[in-house]
Amino acid sequence: MSSPISTQEQLQHAETQAHFNLKSLKLATRGVKLLPSQTGTLTEAPVPYTGNPFLLCWVDTLLFFKEAWSIVGVLSPMRQWNGGDMDELYPSLANLICLGLHGFLIVFQLAFLLSLPFTILLPMWAMIGYVGAVMTVVFAIARVLNGGEDTSYSTVDLEDDADKHDDECWIYLNGVSVGKHWLKGNLNRLSLTFRRPIIGVHNQTYGIIFDLIQCLIERNFCYPTTDIRRSYVTIKSCLLSEQHKRVILILHSQGGIEGSLILDWLLSELPHDVLQKLEIYTFGCAANHFNNPHRSYTSLVAAQTPGSTPSANNKSVRHIEHYANNGDFVARWGVLAFTRMQYRYMGRVFVRAGTGHLLNQHYLNVMFPLDKNMRIEEKNGFMDQSVMFSDEGAESRARESMGETLMNGGRGTGDAIVVNENSPIEPAKLANKKPKVRAFSRLWEYRNGMSPNN
Numbered sequence: 001m002s003s004p005i006s007t008q009e010q011l012q013h014a015e016t017q018a019h020f021n022l023k024s025l026k027l028a029t030r031g032v033k034l035l036p037s038q039t040g041t042l043t044e045a046p047v048p049y050t051g052n053p054f055l056l057c058w059v060d061t062l063l064f065f066k067e068a069w070s071i072v073g074v075l076s077p078m079r080q081w082n083g084g085d086m087d088e089l090y091p092s093l094a095n096l097i098c099l100g101l102h103g104f105l106i107v108f109q110l111a112f113l114l115s116l117p118f119t120i121l122l123p124m125w126a127m128i129g130y131v132g133a134v135m136t137v138v139f140a141i142a143r144v145l146n147g148g149e150d151t152s153y154s155t156v157d158l159e160d161d162a163d164k165h166d167d168e169c170w171i172y173l174n175g176v177s178v179g180k181h182w183l184k185g186n187l188n189r190l191s192l193t194f195r196r197p198i199i200g201v202h203n204q205t206y207g208i209i210f211d212l213i214q215c216l217i218e219r220n221f222c223y224p225t226t227d228i229r230r231s232y233v234t235i236k237s238c239l240l241s242e243q244h245k246r247v248i249l250i251l252h253s254q255g256g257i258e259g260s261l262i263l264d265w266l267l268s269e270l271p272h273d274v275l276q277k278l279e280i281y282t283f284g285c286a287a288n289h290f291n292n293p294h295r296s297y298t299s300l301v302a303a304q305t306p307g308s309t310p311s312a313n314n315k316s317v318r319h320i321e322h323y324a325n326n327g328d329f330v331a332r333w334g335v336l337a338f339t340r341m342q343y344r345y346m347g348r349v350f351v352r353a354g355t356g357h358l359l360n361q362h363y364l365n366v367m368f369p370l371d372k373n374m375r376i377e378e379k380n381g382f383m384d385q386s387v388m389f390s391d392e393g394a395e396s397r398a399r400e401s402m403g404e405t406l407m408n409g410g411r412g413t414g415d416a417i418v419v420n421e422n423s424p425i426e427p428a429k430l431a432n433k434k435p436k437v438r439a440f441s442r443l444w445e446y447r448n449g450m451s452p453n454n
Helices: 007-016 053-067 069-074 093-121 123-144 182-194 208-221 226-238 254-269 296-302 329-333 359-367 402-407 443-449
Strands: 032-035 151-153 168-173 200-201 246-252 280-281 319-325 348-350 387-389
Touching: 053 069, 053 208, 093 123, 093 182, 093 208, 093 319, 123 182, 151 182, 151 246, 168 182, 168 254, 182 200, 182 359, 182 443, 200 226, 208 254, 226 246, 226 254, 246 254, 254 280, 254 359, 280 359, 319 359
Parallel strands: 032 387, 168 200, 168 246, 246 280, 280 319, 319 348
Antiparallel strands: 032 348, 151 200
16 A cells, blocks of 8 residues: 655645546545634735625636636545435435436536527527526526425434523525535434534525536625525524524535625624624635634734733634535635635634535535444544644745735645634644644534533
């Protein structure tokens, strides 16, 4: 068996190959990379995501093609069916129907987009009729995929755990291509993982191609779609409820974009003591920013002062964590690209060596694997891996140009623009020790109906 090569060498190799060979790409590493949360800065420069939206779209397009080599890894591995028929690619009849409809929409929508330049040759009435006919087909198939419900709920039997967490509200926002069937699978898998009822506010799909276009509009124009507005109402209502002491928001893929925009609204409207109820956890996040400002100027200054110890809970949202596979195209186009920026992507980032983008099959099955009794295994390969911190001094070497940073992959700037403010264990104190992922993951403390101490 050949010895594993470094992640950097593998990615450099992939970029120089004309053809991507998934079997030859070994995204192995010695541990899970931990990028502790950013703190925010005292700079007066505007944050990148507030720039010219058309320029942002152009940079996003360049980034898309730069990371396109990893697209084939979105669905791999295809037979990782730890969750049975809850897994997206499990060969059940319902899953096969969903895959067939999405396959048709991919071909149909690509053909439509390629044909658009030629519609200039048609009379106006013919062009309008053509576009109308295409949209009718797309919306009809989307209706079959999405069903008629805007909100769904997990349906698994939680037995004795059902009423233990009445003071919590768990909300899930799904990613691209998820219809009613896959949404139900996501909700039930999350419910089994954390032994809580889960509310799903449906981010409806219109086919993968059109969903990706919607992602560009949402994250570069900060445009709130109907799904975002509906989700905002649900989340805000839960936060304002006196019954709820904790509101946990779980985001996947495009749901991360929507969640980041919703968070911007919440930060502008709700008191800090209400926001302290909120916790956010993302998987394969596609957002280009995640705000979480300091609660006071004093804590901001302290965070920027060398040698100072920031006070606990000094951010508006107490806990934000991001989980990403380093071979997941969406994560590379989202969280793994934008954590290289000087500001602003708040929250710890856990980077696992592996491919796949599907929530159940590629994230929960490896990070929160189920045993035969449908409980989370206490010992598993991800949580038992050693933590590797991003290198010190990354922030001071950061490029301020968004385009330069993204297009050059952050080379020479370190793995991310981060500091160790929110780490429960200081890296300087870890000499000759190998801390595990479980020591840093707050989400892990919710497994099997358990709860963190604070």
